[in-house]
Amino acid sequence: MLNKHEDDTATRKLLEEAGRSILFTAKRPPVVMERGEGMYVWDTEGNRYLDFIGGWAVTCLGHSPMVIREALDRQASTLVNASPAFYNRPMIEFAKLLTGLSGYDKAFFASSGAEANEGAIKLARKHGALRLGGASDIVTTTGSFHGRTLATMSATGKAQWKHLFAPAVPGFKHVPLNDADAMLAAVDGNTCAIMLELVQGEGGAHPADAGYVRRLRELCDERGMMLIFDEIQTGLGRTGKLFAAEHYDVQADATTLGKGIGGGFPLSALLTRDRFDIFEPGDQGGTYIGQPLAMAVGLAVVTEIVDRGLPRRAERMGEYIRDSLSSVSGRYGLGPVRGKGLLLAFDLPEPRGAELVAECLREGLLINSPQPSAIRLIPPLIVEEEHVDGMVAALCRTMDRLFA
């Protein structure tokens, strides 16, 4: 049975109000999401959706998990906010946990991925100013995604964004992923850092090669540049390891985390080593740095990811999704599944991703199309076989209807 939309008057009224009062930034389907539990969300008309977007790789523990509800409840009744000028207890505990798990020495906390990347960019420029004769350029890869603030848009290697909101923030260069020669040609005396997603997420689940990442590490060591991993999408178990860097056995000088770290609560982090503990008072901050509610949630979410062995599970379920999809891919002319763990994508035979996403919504399935021909699957890390079977069945029904 296909989901019905805009059938009831109450929902129609909500949608009219949304059109009137919400600043337009994106085309949204005529659906108002109301409630979530585990792998599912429900809209105001009672339609149920199997969620393979997970809030964009965010709701790693599924919807409204007990650990988040309890952490928020406990912290909200203890301390909501005491200002970023003071330490608070969950902030200290969370920093200890993250540095212990990652092998880094120091953590900085913010609310969004873009903000964590801004912190990393500032740190790299500070490093350049102090130790590399004022070097300030950062090289990133074509097809990368680093956020939507002006600096992180400039860092992002998206062709469509090159002239958007000009002038761009200066100091960013882009080279193709996995092309070590291009990177070598791009760095010079004015380069302070290389910034990299180990698996390009928004770009469509394209992994970096192991040899390439090792080469970048050597290059940074030779020239004293910082190597920065943007693990906002790949971090916290998503790729089958707690950090994607573990697949490569390469340590960066700073790593940014976001998305899954808060399980749906706005939270991000910048991790680095003692050697890069170089900010001075006034350099970096923000009203919600180390916000106690966010810290309590992050502590609970990351503890749960580790205690339940969710990275291993992500690896196993990723294999199951690959196998399930490859058994039907021939029938629909789908490309091979790429990515790692539960950050997966495949190409359609035609650039009809948006159409497929819209039709899957009617089938009660949430998937994402980050590029016109690509479909990306980034479900909660708690996904089980039965959900994958349901996803593949709904996807096949939709493709039968669309591509017949």
Ligand SMILES: *Cc1c(COP(=O)(O)O)cnc(C)c1O
């Ligand atoms: C989502 C994402 C960001 C931006 O995070 P926001 O929380 O949206 O600011 C940055 N880098 C990567 C790799 C991402 O996937």
